[in-house]
Amino acid sequence: xxxxxxxxxxxxxxxxxxxxxxxxxxxxxxxxxxxxxxxxxxxxxxxxxxxxxxxxxxxxxxxxxxxxxxxxxxxxxxxxxxxxx
Ligand SMILES: [Zn+2]
Numbered sequence: 001x002x003x004x005x006x007x008x009x010x011x012x013x014x015x016x017x018x019x020x021x022x023x024x025x026x027x028x029x030x031x032x033x034x035x036x037x038x039x040x041x042x043x044x045x046x047x048x049x050x051x052x053x054x055x056x057x058x059x060x061x062x063x064x065x066x067x068x069x070x071x072x073x074x075x076x077x078x079x080x081x082x083x084x085x
Contacts, residue, residue, distance in 0.1 A: 010022040010031060019034035023043075030046040032039040041049065 008024045008026050010024050013021040013023050013030070015021070019032070019037075021033075022031040023029075024031065028043055030041045030043060032041060032046070032049075
């Protein structure tokens with residue numbers, strides 16, 4: 001019989017079709033699993049990552065909306081192309 005150290009108790013924080021997020025209170029570590037990717041993050045790093053991803057998503061949606069708008073504008077109106085160089 002080897003060491004009797006208690007295995008970490010991972011609390012499930014969230015899960016989806018692509019992976020899940022678990023928290024280990026003993027280590028103060030967030031386990032992020034996405035497809036075949038697995039990350040162990042300190043809580044503060046995880047928070048920063050979450051904000052960063054949320055920001056990225058917002059920017060991506062802005063960009064997609066803007067692109068769609070531009071595309072429609074190109075179809076309806078002859079675009080004024082400004083040459084900067
Ligand atoms: Zn742990």
